[in-house]
Structure formats: structure tokens, C-alpha cells
Amino acid sequence: MAVYKKTYRPYDGETTSTASRLLVIPRYALEELHRSKFLTTFFICTFIYPLICALIIYVQHNASALKLLNAESAQRLISINVTFFQALLGWQSMLALFLAAFIGPGLVSPDLANNALSLYLARPFSRVEYVAGKMSVLVILMSLMTWVPGLLLFALQGYLESWQWMVDNQRLAWGMLFGAWVWILILALLALALSAWVKWKPAAGGLMFGVFFVAAGFGATINAVQRTKWGHLLQISNLVGQVWVWLFEGNNPTTSGAIFFRITQGEELPLWCCCAALAALAGICLYMLARKIRGAEVVR
């Protein structure tokens, strides 16, 4: 029927599956984000570091290229090991924080600002699906920035080195995958929770950085004044860094984490404390979301 025929008619056509409806929110959100030239440029720029890493791996395994560059000794200077992959993950994860701070506040707050949530939730679509849909936007983009290039580089190194290298260093791959997921989930939950509670986007973005940097500063002050190490519990990057070190190297670490996620030697917290603190943070974020993501607000 032509659209200019102004009549109402019921719909009796086919309907999509429940699972495919989950993809509606990320599809629309990614479409919207793609319109921003700044974000698109930023996102593309985040692949510069992995590309440099790929180049390093390639050159490392190409004797003629090293000879051509007159840098045969570079093979000894840069080794493809746990530090190399931790640095990659650390750098990419820091960029993911910036991305989450730019994108996160715009995900939930526009829906809350003008009560659009009731429109979403009056459909066969639950609050959990709504949060999962919004979260998936950040998860997809941050995955493409962190563990996906990480694993591709691991595969490239394994291909150029040997199958045995891959088997011997498989912990690096698992470390990158799970380490990135820990960071991604924390960032995504935090970004959504702040977006749900702070309706003004710039304020929500600023608060996102505040949670990391101001809280870290506060933690450092506690450490200095009280001569303790428990102030690190307020430093999310430190907590994640410790989990990463364990994921990459187990109980006998030889490194102290990567850029932004570095742990001060001798001030390590017990691993279970770090995991519990991160779980508590995730729980608080989920509680904040549960309070705000409702079809109708209860006026007390």
C-alpha cells in the first residue's frame, strides 16, 4: 500500500525472533555513532598501535627486511613476549577508556531525558535486554580495539614463529582475551550506570574520567597518609592491572603490568581482594542501572 493512503491497517506479516531483536539497539546506535566524524576518526586511529605491532612482528621474522633497514640488532632489542602483548593490551585499553567516556554517556541518557524508556519497555523487550543491547555497543567497539587485534597479532606471531611457540605461549592469548573482557565489562557497566544517573552528557563523560583519575589520586593520598597499600582498592586501573598480571603470568610474575595499569612493586594487593573489589564495582553499577532503567518511575 502506498504511504500516501492515510488509513490505519493492522499488521499480519511475519515477525522476527526474540534473539534478533537484541541486535536492533546496537545497530541503531552504531549507525548514529558512525555519523560523528570525530568518533570515526578516533576509532580508526586506535588501530595505529596494533598496525605498528604487526609491522614489528613482521620485521622481526624477516631477515632481509632487517638487513635492508640496517637493524639486525633490533631483533634483540624488541622481543615478542609477555611485555610486548601486555603493552599492546594496556595501550589499547587506555584508548578504550577514552572511547567509553565519549560514547557511553550518549547511550542511556537521551532515552531517560525524555522518558523514551517507556516506549522501549512497553514492547516485548525486557530491561535486561535493553541494558544488554546498550552494553553491546561498547562491547563490540572495545573488543575490536583490544582483544581482537591482540589475538590477531598473537596468531601472526605464531604463524611466523612456529606452532610450538603458540602452544608454549597460549597463556598470552587467554590473558589477552579474559583481561580485555574484564576491562571491557567494567568500563561498559560504569559508562552505562553514569549515563543513567547523569543526564548531562559532558558531565557524565567527565565523571567517567573522575572515577578513574580522581579516585586513583584519593587512593594514593590514603596510601601516603596512612602508610598503607589498601588505598589501591580505589584505583580501578591498579586492580585490573593485578588481574592482568595473574592472567598473563600466573603466580610468579616477571612484569608489573603495562602502561596505565602498572602496579607499584611491593604494594600488590591479594588477588582475591582485587577480584572482589571489581565484582563490587560491577554490582554497584548493576544496582544503579536497575534503579534507573524502569518503564515507569515510582514517585515516593
Add this chain to the structure above:
Amino acid sequence: MDPVIELDGLEVRLAGRVILKNLKAALTGRSIGLLGPNGAGKSTLMNTLLGFYQPSAGTARVLGRDIRTHAREVRGLIGYMPENDAYIAKMTGVHLVRMMAELSGLPPEHALERAHEAFFYVGLGEVRYRALGTYSLGMKQAAKLAQAIAHGPKLLFLDEPTNGLDPPARLRMIQLIQEIRDRGDLHLILSSHLLRDVEECCDQVLILKDGNVAAFCNLEEERRANRRFLELETRGANNGSFVEAMEKMGCETAVGAQGRLKLILPDGLELRRLYEVAAAQSVQIRRLNRKRDSLEDIFLKAMEAADGRI
């Protein structure tokens, strides 16, 4: 006829207060009005049927599906036009309606087509590519209606649809609602504190007061009954014979002072016969009024009842 909505001892508590108290009713009409003063529980009832609030006791069934156990299925049948502003300011109208239709389960290409149709239908065809934040109040109301009907629901919830509209916009909104109702493809529930809106659009009315069912009436039957109830003012010597003749024809009569009569006509008796009998008895009918027990009367009676029930 199967009830559209069945309230089975429904009770809802919010923030420690009982908002809906043991509601029991079976609503079967094509278009049902929810009436009541502010704070009576109309919006709470709608929100509960949509699954936004959990019942603290009892339950309700929407088109036969229990809202406690089949909430998702229930929402799949409903189109909801909320009372307050509900839009995403930066999104274009057609974009929002398309997304909402997709969330309701329409494939993208169908959702796009239906979104355009819905926008033309509510009279916003020309502005469908404008950001919703730039719409006027009337346009936002129409856009809310468009998103509520785009996916072709079986039941339409309209919460104060004429809120804040100027008279022409209100008229247009009422016409749209009547048109949707008269197509007969869906049931609609209209919540309003404006009696005129409900009277013009609904055939059944549930009146709420302080969370109780204060009255439930079938407007269609009420209107039909009103048509049989007459008040007459007569002049002439044979008034008594006229009353007798009317009673013989099956009318119920009550004689008042100064030639005033009240009559209830039996089914099948045409008004024309009244004039014929009056002429035969040399009685003049100076005034004839139909009883106008309007929705307003019903509503006021319900509000006056001490316990909120009539």
C-alpha cells in the same frame, strides 16, 4: 464475549502505599474508557498491565494472557501511548517509529514501511524526517500515537491522548481514535480525566476512585436506555385519559404537577405513536425531553459515593 481485560483481585503497592485495591472487573468492550480524578490509579493500572509494576496481590489477564506469567506476550499485543513526553530528541520521527516497530518484532523493511504509513496516518507525513525535539506539543502527541500503532497491535493503550492539545488538535486526535476504533481491528483502552474524550470514543467505562472501582458502565446500553426515557409537559383536559392510553400501550408512567409526565417507552414503540395518542385525546405536548443521564452524571454519582462505589 471473552474479556479484553480481566481484573482478578488486582492490588498494587508502590513505595509502601496501596495504589490499586482489590480491583475486580471484566472489560469486554471494543473501546474502554478509564476515568477518574487525578491520583485515582488510572496510569498505575495501565503501567501494571504493561508489566512496569508488579501486582502485590491478585492478577489481571489481557486478552486471556496472565500479566504475571505472560508479561512479554502481553506486551507483544499492546501498543502504548504514554501520558508524558516520550521521545528521543535527536532522532527523526520516522527513525524512532521504525526502531520501535523493529523492537516489536517487525522485520526492518516492514518496520520502515509501517513507520512511514503511521506518520502519514497521524498527519505528520511532511515532518517525518525532522528531529523529534523540534516538534510542537501536538506533533509530539501524534508521533506517540504513530509509534503505538505502527506495529499493528491488538490492544491500544492511550494514556491522556489529548493532554495539552489545542481544540483543533484535540478534535483531530479524537477523530483518529474514533477511526481506529471503527476499523474494528483492535481494542482500545483510553485513560483520561476528560469526560468528553471518553464519551466520544468509548463504549464502556471503568471509573476509578482512590484505587477502587467506583463504577463500571456500558455507555452504549446507557445511551439506549436514555432514548426510552422521556419527560413531557402537556396541556389539555384529557390528561388522565392520555396517561391511561399510554399505559395500555405498555408505557411506565409517573404523573407530576402541572401536566408533567415521565414515561418509559417499551421496546418497539415509536415516538410517533405518542403524538398520535395525544392528538386523539386532544392533549397538547408542549415540551418533550429525553433523559440525559450523561457520563458526567454517572461520574459525579460515583465520586459522591462515600466508599467510592455506586
